[in-house]
Amino acid sequence: MPNADDFPRDEKETSRVEAFSDGVFAIAMTLLVLDIKVPRASDLVRRATLPELLEHEWPAFVAYVLSFATVLIIWTNHHTLFRLIRRCNHAFLLINGALLMSVTLVPFPTALLAEHIDQPGAATAAAVYSGTFVSIAVLFNVLWHYAAHKDRLLLTGHDRAAAASITRQYRFGPVLYLAAFLLAFVSVSASVGLCALLAVFFALPTRAGD
Amino acid sequence: MPNADDFPRDEKETSRVEAFSDGVFAIAMTLLVLDIKVPRASDLVRRATLPELLEHEWPAFVAYVLSFATVLIIWTNHHTLFRLIRRCNHAFLLINGALLMSVTLVPFPTALLAEHIDQPGAATAAAVYSGTFVSIAVLFNVLWHYAAHKDRLLLTGHDRAAAASITRQYRFGPVLYLAAFLLAFVSVSASVGLCALLAVFFALPTRAGD
Amino acid sequence: MPNADDFPRDEKETSRVEAFSDGVFAIAMTLLVLDIKVPRASDLVRRATLPELLEHEWPAFVAYVLSFATVLIIWTNHHTLFRLIRRCNHAFLLINGALLMSVTLVPFPTALLAEHIDQPGAATAAAVYSGTFVSIAVLFNVLWHYAAHKDRLLLTGHDRAAAASITRQYRFGPVLYLAAFLLAFVSVSASVGLCALLAVFFALPTRAGD
Amino acid sequence: MPNADDFPRDEKETSRVEAFSDGVFAIAMTLLVLDIKVPRASDLVRRATLPELLEHEWPAFVAYVLSFATVLIIWTNHHTLFRLIRRCNHAFLLINGALLMSVTLVPFPTALLAEHIDQPGAATAAAVYSGTFVSIAVLFNVLWHYAAHKDRLLLTGHDRAAAASITRQYRFGPVLYLAAFLLAFVSVSASVGLCALLAVFFALPTRAGD
Numbered sequence: 001m002p003n004a005d006d007f008p009r010d011e012k013e014t015s016r017v018e019a020f021s022d023g024v025f026a027i028a029m030t031l032l033v034l035d036i037k038v039p040r041a042s043d044l045v046r047r048a049t050l051p052e053l054l055e056h057e058w059p060a061f062v063a064y065v066l067s068f069a070t071v072l073i074i075w076t077n078h079h080t081l082f083r084l085i086r087r088c089n090h091a092f093l094l095i096n097g098a099l100l101m102s103v104t105l106v107p108f109p110t111a112l113l114a115e116h117i118d119q120p121g122a123a124t125a126a127a128v129y130s131g132t133f134v135s136i137a138v139l140f141n142v143l144w145h146y147a148a149h150k151d152r153l154l155l156t157g158h159d160r161a162a163a164a165s166i167t168r169q170y171r172f173g174p175v176l177y178l179a180a181f182l183l184a185f186v187s188v189s190a191s192v193g194l195c196a197l198l199a200v201f202f203a204l205p206t207r208a209g210d
Numbered sequence: 211m212p213n214a215d216d217f218p219r220d221e222k223e224t225s226r227v228e229a230f231s232d233g234v235f236a237i238a239m240t241l242l243v244l245d246i247k248v249p250r251a252s253d254l255v256r257r258a259t260l261p262e263l264l265e266h267e268w269p270a271f272v273a274y275v276l277s278f279a280t281v282l283i284i285w286t287n288h289h290t291l292f293r294l295i296r297r298c299n300h301a302f303l304l305i306n307g308a309l310l311m312s313v314t315l316v317p318f319p320t321a322l323l324a325e326h327i328d329q330p331g332a333a334t335a336a337a338v339y340s341g342t343f344v345s346i347a348v349l350f351n352v353l354w355h356y357a358a359h360k361d362r363l364l365l366t367g368h369d370r371a372a373a374a375s376i377t378r379q380y381r382f383g384p385v386l387y388l389a390a391f392l393l394a395f396v397s398v399s400a401s402v403g404l405c406a407l408l409a410v411f412f413a414l415p416t417r418a419g420d
Numbered sequence: 421m422p423n424a425d426d427f428p429r430d431e432k433e434t435s436r437v438e439a440f441s442d443g444v445f446a447i448a449m450t451l452l453v454l455d456i457k458v459p460r461a462s463d464l465v466r467r468a469t470l471p472e473l474l475e476h477e478w479p480a481f482v483a484y485v486l487s488f489a490t491v492l493i494i495w496t497n498h499h500t501l502f503r504l505i506r507r508c509n510h511a512f513l514l515i516n517g518a519l520l521m522s523v524t525l526v527p528f529p530t531a532l533l534a535e536h537i538d539q540p541g542a543a544t545a546a547a548v549y550s551g552t553f554v555s556i557a558v559l560f561n562v563l564w565h566y567a568a569h570k571d572r573l574l575l576t577g578h579d580r581a582a583a584a585s586i587t588r589q590y591r592f593g594p595v596l597y598l599a600a601f602l603l604a605f606v607s608v609s610a611s612v613g614l615c616a617l618l619a620v621f622f623a624l625p626t627r628a629g630d
Numbered sequence: 631m632p633n634a635d636d637f638p639r640d641e642k643e644t645s646r647v648e649a650f651s652d653g654v655f656a657i658a659m660t661l662l663v664l665d666i667k668v669p670r671a672s673d674l675v676r677r678a679t680l681p682e683l684l685e686h687e688w689p690a691f692v693a694y695v696l697s698f699a700t701v702l703i704i705w706t707n708h709h710t711l712f713r714l715i716r717r718c719n720h721a722f723l724l725i726n727g728a729l730l731m732s733v734t735l736v737p738f739p740t741a742l743l744a745e746h747i748d749q750p751g752a753a754t755a756a757a758v759y760s761g762t763f764v765s766i767a768v769l770f771n772v773l774w775h776y777a778a779h780k781d782r783l784l785l786t787g788h789d790r791a792a793a794a795s796i797t798r799q800y801r802f803g804p805v806l807y808l809a810a811f812l813l814a815f816v817s818v819s820a821s822v823g824l825c826a827l828l829a830v831f832f833a834l835p836t837r838a839g840d
Contacts, residue, residue: 016648016652016709016712017709018226019229019649019652020652020655020656020705020709022226022229022230022233023233023443023652023653023655023656023657024656024659024660025230025233026230026233026234026237027233027237027447027656027657027660027661028660028663029234029310029314030234030237030238030241030314031237031241031660031661031663031664032314033238033241033314033315033317033318034241034244034317034664036318038318038321038322038325039322039325039331040325041325041326041329041331044326044329044330044331049330049331049334050326050330050331050334050335051331051334054334054338064315065311068311068314069307069311072304072307072310072311073307075230075307076300076303076304076307079226079227079230079303082226090706090835091835093706093709094702094706094833097699097702097703097705097706100659100702101695101698101699101702104659104660104662104663104698105663105694107663107664108663108666108668111668112668112669115668115669115670115671116671116674116680119671119674120674120679120680121669121671121674121679121680121681124679124680124681124684125680128684203304205300205301228436229439232436232439232440232443233443233653235440235443236440236443236444236447237443237447237657239444239520239524240444240447240448240451240524241447241451242524243448243451243524243525243527243528244451244454244527246528248528248531248532248535249532249535249541250535251535251536251539251541254536254539254540254541259540259541259544260536260540260541260544260545261541261544264544264548274525275521278521278524279517279521282514282517282520282521283517285440285517286510286513286514286517289436289437289440289513292436413514415510415511438646439649442646442649442650442653443653445650445653446650446653446654446657447653447657449654449730449734450654450657450658450661450734451657451661452734453658453661453734453735453737453738454661454664454737456738458665458738458741458742458745459742459745459751460745461745461746461749461751464746464749464750464751469750469751469754470746470750470751470754470755471751471754474754474758484735485731488731488734489727489731492724492727492730492731493727495650495727496720496723496724496727499646499647499650499723502646623724
């Protein structure tokens, strides 16, 4: 591919990559709903009332809420990064693409977790689930470090305290999600619970200069 | 997450959140069509003619039109809010995300209603359907009040009459959808009919200063 | 809904409605691929070779190409309208929404046609298919006439010849698709063939002042 | 369709076609995940453990990664073209639309390959898979040559070396993917392997003036 660095630069180089990323995030989040199965009317007659069948689907609802919230928070943080990132090059597009590949995968581990959380395969499902977030957390850090290294792609005259605060908060993501991954083999509820806690943690605002 | 308030502000801070929200609305609306099942050719031979099978699917068509129209009108109103909202902060992104989570859920209650409207589970389905809109209406109000409180995120020098007219009209949404929710346990048609009426009501333009 | 006319106008009022419409068009077109079923490996053993099974799916491929091309051309024409339309009001958003509702429906008649084109229900399927385009063509004209009536929403100082050429070409859409609809009851191939011809016709550029 | 050339030109004529293309690329890439099937809990009891069932799905994972990466790289290159393309006309929109039609088809050959790669239909599946990329590579070149011919749609004063480097690199795409197509009938692994190599090749940056 011709190197993007060869091309004339305009002021907001990242607008198309932001729009494209937004599209991928939005679709990955919206596809999650397809994993909540609608109980068939024919099942009602044979087995149970509709409220009972819906109640039986609680893992799908829990998985939906947890995955939607996590991807939303990743999007919010992605949005935060791009307030400081203004330039774009070839390698950056590829790293961002790898991050998006992990994000679009999310509906799969979500459905896997919903299907197996109360079954013999629960540990595997929870490991695949948290493992996907390990990979997202790693790629998120790679993306940010690539952009921020020697201010490579940052806005000229950006807020250094804000950049440092991003670096500080996100650096724990991979390790914490790795803990959730390992916990999956000990206790499925602890692993999923840690994923939920991490969503809350990354949703918390941190003041630059904490 | 580093606090968005720490970052430099540009003139149209909300453009990415608008684009992202548009994506989510567009996808949620487009996924609705997947719930209209195509009758299989093999069913024709055994059971009925194609027009008969399509006729039999009327609940799916009604649910499609009602849900599409309602989400469209929510989008239109969301669009109206953002003519006054120009700034964006961390909490605002999270509230908007929660609203989007309710919106992306819509294909599920729509399919549930279509499947069960003429079945024993109809009351439950109608309650889940209108209940989803209760949650959307509540979050829509929270979003607006958060942005409008002491003009927190509004355009400087915005039209106060327009803002007041938004406040006035939307404040009834949660209560009216709650009525549809309660009606579901008495009469399914009344509950769904009220949802349809509310779509028309929220689609009506109101003059600022009515 | 508070009337959009009450709000301050900026120069490109239609950018969000364009972005939203683009999203809906893009998703409706992309969902079409879901109707091309992948032959299962287990069907191979029992019935036929993979090339035979794929050949058997020709109606799905034809329907995919025809629907994709038609929706693409509708999008292209929608894009052309918005080179002249610069303002936006409440009624316009609702008309555009109704047009989008018809567009998002397209995957359903496409799958219906693919399933039944060589079956007893072919006439019904072709009628539903072309009927969907009747409704799109009507709404497209309503949208344009609403915007163009007394230059209501047009760019100040727009090219009158271009506007007149739009009016002239699109006015035949509803009648021609209605002909395809009626033909469905006489000859399915003639009906589908006319839909294909119309896609070509609306794809042709016409010089203003023809 | 009224000829786009008749309309007033603004500075960034291509922004809507870029946004629309981004939407189509993003959705096509995100839909790929739907082809990774979640093993049902009921299959566990009867046949195997969850890790075994997931292992059995390796073709779906390989196909997901390969298709996602390839479409991502096509998007990246599309993005590169539009740094030089600034104008837009009727024929260009149609060529871009045909390219998008091939791109949206990708989930189908991907699922086909995943289903049949270790089955008797493997050669056919690999041929359909690489054949789809032949058509994408051809249309990509047509798009670029149409835009670049006598600088028809390029930015005034663009970087000629960059344009020449694009022409040079992409011209081999159709032939190389054609080789992958022909290889499918000899060796499925060689064909799929070549597709993977080509993804890497088109992902490499090339300095203008190499």
